[in-house]
Each structure stands twice: as C-alpha cells, then as structure tokens.
Amino acid sequence: MTTRGMLIVLSGPSGVGKGTVRKAMFRDKKRDFVYSISMTTRKPRPGEVNGVDYYFCSKAQFEQEIANGGMLEYARYVDNYYGTPLKYVNQTLDAGKDVFLEIEVNGAMQVRKKCPDGVFIFLTPPDLSSLKKRITGRGSEDQKTIDKRMLKAVEEIKMMRQYDYAVVNDTIRNAVHRIERIIESEHLRVPRVITQYEKMIGVVKK
Numbered sequence: 001m002t003t004r005g006m007l008i009v010l011s012g013p014s015g016v017g018k019g020t021v022r023k024a025m026f027r028d029k030k031r032d033f034v035y036s037i038s039m040t041t042r043k044p045r046p047g048e049v050n051g052v053d054y055y056f057c058s059k060a061q062f063e064q065e066i067a068n069g070g071m072l073e074y075a076r077y078v079d080n081y082y083g084t085p086l087k088y089v090n091q092t093l094d095a096g097k098d099v100f101l102e103i104e105v106n107g108a109m110q111v112r113k114k115c116p117d118g119v120f121i122f123l124t125p126p127d128l129s130s131l132k133k134r135i136t137g138r139g140s141e142d143q144k145t146i147d148k149r150m151l152k153a154v155e156e157i158k159m160m161r162q163y164d165y166a167v168v169n170d171t172i173r174n175a176v177h178r179i180e181r182i183i184e185s186e187h188l189r190v191p192r193v194i195t196q197y198e199k200m201i202g203v204v205k206k
C-alpha cells in the first residue's frame with residue numbers, strides 16, 4: 001500500500017498574490033506535487049486557457065457538479081463560483097502524490113473540516129497599503145469590484161488564526177522559498193513517515 005499523499009492548501013486574502021505565487025512555484029522548478037485545477041463560472045481572461053488555468057463552465061454545469069457531490073469545496077466569490085473537483089484530488093492523493101490547492105479562505109475552511117491532516121498555509125500581504133496596490137494594480141477589475149475585493153480582503157485577514165503557517169508575500173521569490181521550506185519540513189513530521197517504518201518492521205497497529 002502506498003502512503004497517501006499530502007494535501008497542501010495555499011489561501012489568503014483577495015489580491016495578496018496567491019495566483020501569482022502559485023504560478024511561480026510551478027514555473028520555476030519541476031515539483032513533486034501537482035496543482036489541482038479549479039472549476040469556475042468566471043469568464044476566461046485574455047490568455048487564460050481552459051483546462052490549464054481553470055475548467056471554465058456555466059453556472060448550470062457548476063451547480064450540477066455540486067448536486068452530484070463532485071466538489072471537495074466550493075465558494076461563491078465576487079459573483080462567480082470557484083471550486084475544487086473532488087475526484088482528481090482523491091485519486092492523486094491515493095496514488096501517493098501530494099496535491100496543491102490555491103483557493104480563497106471560505107473554501108480552505110471547508111477543506112480543513114474534511115481533511116484535517118492537510119497543511120494550511122495563509123499568504124499575507126506585507127501591509128495593507130501593498131494589498132490595496134496589488135488589488136488596484138491588477139487592472140482587470142472596475143472600481144466597484146476593487147472596493148468590494150478590498151473590503152473582503154480585510155475580513156479575510158481575520159481568518160489567519162485558522163491556519164498552520166503564515167507566509168509573507170513580500171517578494172514572489174521569498175514567498176515561494178518559504179512555502180518550499182514548509183512542505184519539506186511537513187514531510188519530516190513523524191505522523192507522516194511513521195506508517196512506512198511500521199510496515200517495514202512489522203508493527204501491528206492496536
């Protein structure tokens with residue numbers, strides 16, 4: 001039997017840089033964990049590719065997936081649905097591979113309940129003014145949406161307490177490096193390695 005993979009959840013307030021940091025992680029190096037592509041009802045932005053950035057779908061399709069029990073978690077976020085398809089995550093973890101999710105905070109809390117042994121990482125802005133700059137600087141949203149995202153982000157920062165680790169996104173490179181170190185050290189935790197050794201030496205669990 002293979003040891004089940006580890007679930008790594010990167011979350012944090014709107015506009016903190018989750019997407020940017022996650023993309024940098026997978027661009028920089030070949031990883032031994034895989035990214036779970038989310039499903040969304042949001043329209044693709046220029047350059048986004050279906051099945052690479054997201055699985056883009058209609059509201060009806062998304063709601064059908066929810067009804068079928070096909071989502072590990074989902075959230076409505078600024079008028080759209082975003083969610084993690086359950087099947088891919090389960091199959092990958094069962095095959096012994098680690099899975100990386102990059103999701104907003106409400107979804108992360110649903111995953112925390114279902115997968116308490118996952119690793120929950122909260123990405124934080126160095127300060128509120130840089131957060132505002134990032135939300136505004138992205139340039140893909142109108143003023144009303146920016147205000148909505150900023151308010152939401154402040155609420156979301158209050159949820160940091162529910163996480164295992166806080167990673168400051170001062171520079172993308174630093175943030176990626178901090179996340180790498182967390183993943184490395186999580187792999188050394190006794191509860192994650194002990195089953196292999198127990199099998200080797202024939203310990204029978206009581």
Ligand SMILES: Nc1nc2c(ncn2[C@@H]2O[C@H](COP(=O)(O)OP(=O)(O)O)[C@@H](O)[C@H]2O)c(=O)[nH]1
Pocket residue numbers: 013014015018019038039042073074075077082083084102103104105106107108
């Ligand atoms: N709950 C949940 N949130 C997601 C998922 N995929 C992406 N998100 C989050 O949805 C938010 C909006 O994403 P997006 O529209 O791509 O804009 P972004 O703010 O530029 O990343 C971000 O906070 C993402 O982290 C998912 O599968 N589930």
Ligand SMILES: Nc1ncnc2c1ncn2[C@@H]1O[C@H](COP(=O)(O)OP(=O)(O)O)[C@@H](O)[C@H]1O
Pocket residue numbers: 012013014015016017018019020021134135137138169170171172
């Ligand atoms: N470390 C950083 N320093 C400066 N700008 C950043 C950094 N990380 C992300 N950004 C910028 O912040 C904006 C929001 O990032 P994004 O990844 O879309 O956030 P999120 O996915 O958390 O909503 C983008 O314009 C991105 O280029």
